[in-house]
Amino acid sequence: MNKVDARLGKHLRIILWSGLAVSLVCIVAGVIWSGLAGEKPGGLPLGHVFPSLRQGQPEALVSLGILLLLLTPLATVVAALIEFLRTGNRAWAGIALIVLAVLVLSFVISGG
């Protein structure tokens, strides 16, 4: 494995573990909070997550955790794009950019 891939691998591991840990904490805390509040949370669209969180609704914390989990793989693609740009790998930066563009398109199409 060359140095670029080794460095990229290290960054990806950090992103993956961090994203997973934070999202799990939010989800577990939100479920426990819902239980203590006697509420059964439903799914919240993205536009309602932060306003509901400000209003102190536990289901918003769970939805935030799910959202962070979904954003973690996206963050790995961004990290790969940055690393390839930094090392002058234009072809691979272009490939990472295509993947990122399609993911952003999916987000836009879904109404996010």
Next chain:
Amino acid sequence: MIPAVDWSHIGLLVLVGISGGLFGSALGVGGGAFIVPLLTLAMKLPVKEAIACSIVAVAATACASSASYIKAGFTNVRLALLLETTTTAGAIAGAFLAAFINARALAGLFALAIIYTAYSMFRQRRKIETIAPTCDVVTTENGFRASLSGSYQDTACQTDIRYRVKRIKIGLGASSFAGVLSGLLGIGGGVVKVPVMNMAMGVPMKAAVGTSSFMIGITAIASAFVYFQKGFIDPMSAGPVLVGVFLGVQLGVRAVRRVQPGTLKLVFSGILTGVAALMLLRAAGIIS
């Protein structure tokens, strides 16, 4: 006893997550192949909610398992990104098609997809993994193809494995199909990607599992946002499943490091055959 929360139900969801995380991470398939049938057949969740929950679980499996596989050297990040260019586009299409397709038809499609995979894997279980002679051979090719090559240390075989990626166009085509399956059925697409990488593209089984684990997370989120915005993801189902997935992945990743590639393929085909049978029965209306 806390009101409004059925803790036994949550416990069962955690167990579903553990099984999905364990087998998903060990086989590079994300776990949706097991989670969707368990949620619909055992937990009686509606199919679309089960698929939405499964996609979230797939993302969690991918994050946890690919972090470990990257460290072990199994994951070919460049190959994953290349194949994801077509997979993600397919996943978006599949997620929108899911709103217009009947639930039993979805189950039937799912079963057909994994029957094919199970049969293919069983036939290939004794195939010797690719060991390219030296990296010097690889560097005589053009730079792009050479940059796709990979190597890792297989501790179970006590061998250094080096490989060259072949048939890239076939891989891209199969990946777009895997993406559509992902969006339609809530699976990570690994049921197509792992066999295609291993049997058509010359990628050794453990590298195919590791690379697929990285890919399925990216594939899952392409369609997951659609389900998230439509409100199909039930946090009270997805949350406990995610906790279980995290636990199951820890076991699955350790198993992959220790077993022979042929054993992985045999287990892969056997479990998928069982899951396919259950989903066919459901599609036929014999079981609910």
